Amino acid sequence: MDRFDEDREEVIRRARDAGVTPMVTIGAGGPMECNHKAIELAESHDDVFATVGVHPHDAAWVNDDVLTEIDRLTEHPKVVGIGETGLDFYYDNSSRASQENAFRRFVQLARGRRLPVVVHLRDAYDLAAQVLREENAATVGGVIHCFSGDRAAARTFLDLGFHLSFSGIVTFKNADELREAAKMTPADRLLVETDAPFLAPVPLRGKRNEPAFVLHTAALVAELRGTGLDEIADLTSANARALFGLPG
Numbered sequence: 001m002d003r004f005d006e007d008r009e010e011v012i013r014r015a016r017d018a019g020v021t022p023m024v025t026i027g028a029g030g031p032m033e034c035n036h037k038a039i040e041l042a043e044s045h046d047d048v049f050a051t052v053g054v055h056p057h058d059a060a061w062v063n064d065d066v067l068t069e070i071d072r073l074t075e076h077p078k079v080v081g082i083g084e085t086g087l088d089f090y091y092d093n094s095s096r097a098s099q100e101n102a103f104r105r106f107v108q109l110a111r112g113r114r115l116p117v118v119v120h121l122r123d124a125y126d127l128a129a130q131v132l133r134e135e136n137a138a139t140v141g142g143v144i145h146c147f148s149g150d151r152a153a154a155r156t157f158l159d160l161g162f163h164l165s166f167s168g169i170v171t172f173k174n175a176d177e178l179r180e181a182a183k184m185t186p187a188d189r190l191l192v193e194t195d196a197p198f199l200a201p202v203p204l205r206g207k208r209n210e211p212a213f214v215l216h217t218a219a220l221v222a223e224l225r226g227t228g229l230d231e232i233a234d235l236t237s238a239n240a241r242a243l244f245g246l247p248g
Contacts, residue, residue: 001029003208004196008041011210016047018211020215022049023211024048024244025048025050026083026118028052028058031058035050035053035070039073039076039079049080050078051080051082051084052079052082053106053118056093056102056120057091057094059098060094060095060098062101070082070109080244081110081118082113082117083120083145084119085103085107085120087121087131090123100131103131107131110137111136115140118142119145121149125153129156129160132162133160137160138161141163143162143165143191144157146169146195147164149181158189163239164182165191167199168202168204170201171202171216171217172202172205183225190239192221192236193217201214201216203216218236219232
């Protein structure tokens with residue numbers, strides 16, 4: 001994203017210094033060019049990998065040509081997943097019908113390529129669960145990125161075979177229900193993330209987020225689950241490696 005144009009390499013260095021490696025950068029951040037930029041970044045760093053897709057905000061312009069190009073990009077050895085895809089009925093930047101259609105087609109593409117799905121959800125949990133179930137997404141699995149639901153929503157997506165990834169939101173004052181979900185997520189389905197440049201965790205809330213800051217999120221999750229930061233770091237890193245096929 002352009003918010004890292006002035007110090008991208010420094011951000012990556014700070015992440016490594018914090019022990020955050022390997023990293024997955026998300027290609028679905030706007031125009032199709034974002035996917036190419038994500039792959040280029042992954043090509044230039046041994047420990048950076050990419051996902052490719054079209055964010056639900058932009059689902060209106062998903063067509064056969066776009067899907068063909070995304071499918072072609074999945075052949076790159078540094079591409080480890082499809083997404084973000086999903087449903088965002090809070091902003092409704094694209095019509096709900098176009099979002100659902102794109103979501104289904106990306107899940108189908110992921111199944112065909114045997115790649116996990118990175119799912120963005122907002123105010124659309126019931127339909128998202130229906131799509132994942134009907135499209136047999138469990139055959140490849142994936143992650144509900146930046147999960148922000150309660151225990152019931154967590155159980156729904158866990159039962160569908162998905163991982164739950166907790167961002168800086170879990171550190172926010174009003175996130176009690178989300179913290180309960182973080183407590184009950186099975187150890188082998190737990191992930192943490194930054195959603196950089198958004199959602200910086202407490203005590204850095206309001207700043208531009210970056211990968212190194214995930215330590216604050218991990219520390220809070222460790223506290224919730226009654227374990228240490230090192231244990232949570234090892235656990236979530238192992239889960240991410242297994243899900244995305246990252247090197248050990």
